[in-house]
Amino acid sequence: MSILYDSIFSSTSFFQSDAWIFSVYIIVTYEIVFWLCNSFLIYIELFDISSIDQYRIQKHKKKLRFQPDIIRLMIQQTIHNQISFVFLTPSLYYIFNYFGHVDIQGVRPLWSTILFQIGLFILSEDTIFFWTHYLLHTPWLYKHIHKKHHVYKQPTGVTAVLSDPIEGIVTQFAVWFMPVLLKETHIFTLCLWVTIRVYQTVIAHSGYDLPYISTQYWLPELMPGALAHDFHHQHGKWSYGSFFSIWDQLMGTHRLSTSKTATK
Structure with a gap:
């Protein structure tokens, strides 16, 4: 009986804790950005809108429709990702609190601090993502994981969430390495970082x-976004950056997809 009581009490304490507030902020931010962006993309995939379809990168190929096997895999992987x-x-x-401290209820930092930290997050994530992604395209890791x-x-x-669990861990490591490494971060900065990272991933x-x-x-040359990542998916190589x-330019793997480059 006491074990059950302790379990209920611990659960109640969690739902009143900073850990609970942190989780709600991060999860809600992620869900709003993820589904707003994807709802728009799903809509334009289902309906042919000429004013938008003109911007489709792979116009030289027949448009890939949401076939049953595609829908089934996307739903399965999206649910797995969300849970x-x-x-x-x-x-x-x-x-976060083992390595430093995340401020949940304190005053929002100065914008100069926020922008400086976001800049560090982006540079760190981009570097780690490139090299881990590059390694995932070596034959054995590509075949068994990527x-x-x-x-x-x-x-x-x-389709951004289609990944092996091991790859998912590697991706999350790239995203959270620098935020965790900093001794002091604020929940507002972390939510802004989640917004930027999710938006960038979905748009790419x-x-x-x-x-x-x-x-x-x-x-287009410094931050090629969808032009680079679409090329990467078409060919299964090159353009490994985030x-x-x-x-990519330093390693000679920089390539851009159609839309802009193919017509030049």
């Missing part, structure tokens, strides 16, 4: 060279 994220996020709070992510050569937003897998709202529209093309 994993919900259950693992609370542990992230304790990891190939699952390359099932579809015409990606759309939700969108299959569209969308104007104004994508990084490649403003900085945010930037710097490492």
Whole structure:
């Protein structure tokens, strides 16, 4: 009886704790950005909208429709991704506080501090992502782990979550390494980081060279976004970067997809 009481009491304490608040903020931020972006992409995949379809990158190929096997795999992997994220996020709070401290209820930091930290997060994630992604394309790792992510050569937003659990861990390590490494972070900064990272990932897998709202529209060579990642999915190699093309250019793996480059 006492064991049951302790279990209930512990659960109640959790739902009143900073760990609970942290989890709610991170999960809600993730879900809002993920589903807003993907709802738009799913809609334009289901309905032919000429004003948007003109920006489809792989216009030289017949448009890939949501066939039953595609829908089944996407639903399965999306559910798995969502459940994993919900259950693992609370542990992230304790990891943060083991290495440093995450401020949940304090005053929001100065914008200069927020932007500086976000800049560090992006640079760190981009570097770790490039090299781990590069390694995942070596023959054995590609065959046994990364190939699952390359099932579809015409990606759309939700295909970003198609991955082996090991790859998922590697990806999360890249995302959270620098935030955890910093001794002091704020929940507002972390939510902003989640917003940027999820948006960038979904848009990179969108299959569209969308104007104004994508990084490649403003900085096509430095931050090629969907143009680089769509090429990567078409060919199964090259363009391994996340945010930037710097490492790809240094390693000679920088390639851009159709839409802009193929017509030049």
